[in-house]
Amino acid sequence: MLVSEKSFVIPLVDGHRNLLPYLAGIILKELQGGEYPIRFVITKIDQQGYHCELGIISAINLQDAASKLPAIAKLINSAGNALFAHNKRCYENAAQFNAVLLIPTG
Numbered sequence: 585m586l587v588s589e590k591s592f593v594i595p596l597v598d599g600h601r602n603l604l605p606y607l608a609g610i611i612l613k614e615l616q617g618g619e620y621p622i623r624f625v626i627t628k629i630d631q632q633g634y635h636c637e638l639g640i641i642s643a644i645n646l647q648d649a650a651s652k653l654p655a656i657a658k659l660i661n662s663a664g665n666a667l668f669a670h671n672k673r674c675y676e677n678a679a680q681f682n683a684v685l686l687i688p689t690g
Contacts, residue, residue, distance in 0.1 A: 586642050587622070587687050590614065594634040608668035611638060618642050621667040623685075 594610050597603060611621055623639030 585688065588640050588642070590638045590640065592636055592638070593632050594636055596629070596631075596633050604668050604670060607634075607636075611668070614638065615640065616642075624667055 592614065594607065597606055607624070611624065615621065619640045619642045621638055622641050623637070625637045626634045627637055628635040
């Protein structure tokens, strides 16, 4: 399993409208076979466009990795692009926050 990063600039959209479908379409074109997006960040917006970073997970045997890590199985078996899926929450719980980014380094 390999975690890597790509940086690139995406052309601006007039009025920044419908960004999720626009960005998802471009990101999918950036990916090679067997690559799955795990992190996407717009770091800067200027006249050139949206300056982006894309975190990617790939592996020679991703199915084997998915059997060991359920989160990977969910990522590679999801329909469409799970990174850009917008699922509105039915409730709000602001009592506490937890954030974890786990990158296995071997």
